[in-house]
Amino acid sequence: MSILVKNASNTADLQPPYPYSTWIGYWEGKSGIKLDANTKYNCPAGDCKNACYKKDFDGCHVQKVSDYTHKMYIIPLCSSCNQRTDYFFVDENLLVPAP
Numbered sequence: 741m742s743i744l745v746k747n748a749s750n751t752a753d754l755q756p757p758y759p760y761s762t763w764i765g766y767w768e769g770k771s772g773i774k775l776d777a778n779t780k781y782n783c784p785a786g787d788c789k790n791a792c793y794k795k796d797f798d799g800c801h802v803q804k805v806s807d808y809t810h811k812m813y814i815i816p817l818c819s820s821c822n823q824r825t826d827y828f829f830v831d832e833n834l835l836v837p838a839p
């Protein structure tokens with residue numbers, strides 16, 4: 741199911757918890773989904789047409805627009821979607837709760 745999210749603000753200094761060294765690594769560990777380094781994946785943002793290799797995805801902090809608790813989730817997004825300030829749809833199954 742698609743859900744409307746936005747990038748969370750002031751997350752640049754947040755570091756993933758041990759033993760993860762990247763937010764993509766954290767997302768892979770928690771989601772159980774392993775991204776292949778040599779495969780291009782479509783950016784999961786609903787209206788984004790970018791396809792990227794794993795190294796070009798950012799593990800982004802997002803919040804559900806409808807969730808007033810402002811709980812944060814991690815999802816891989818392309819670098820341009822990591823910068824966007826609008827709302828966009830993603831598959832809710834891809835959201836991993838942030839630590």
Ligand SMILES: [Zn+2]
Nearest residue numbers: 783788818821
């Ligand atoms: Zn994108």
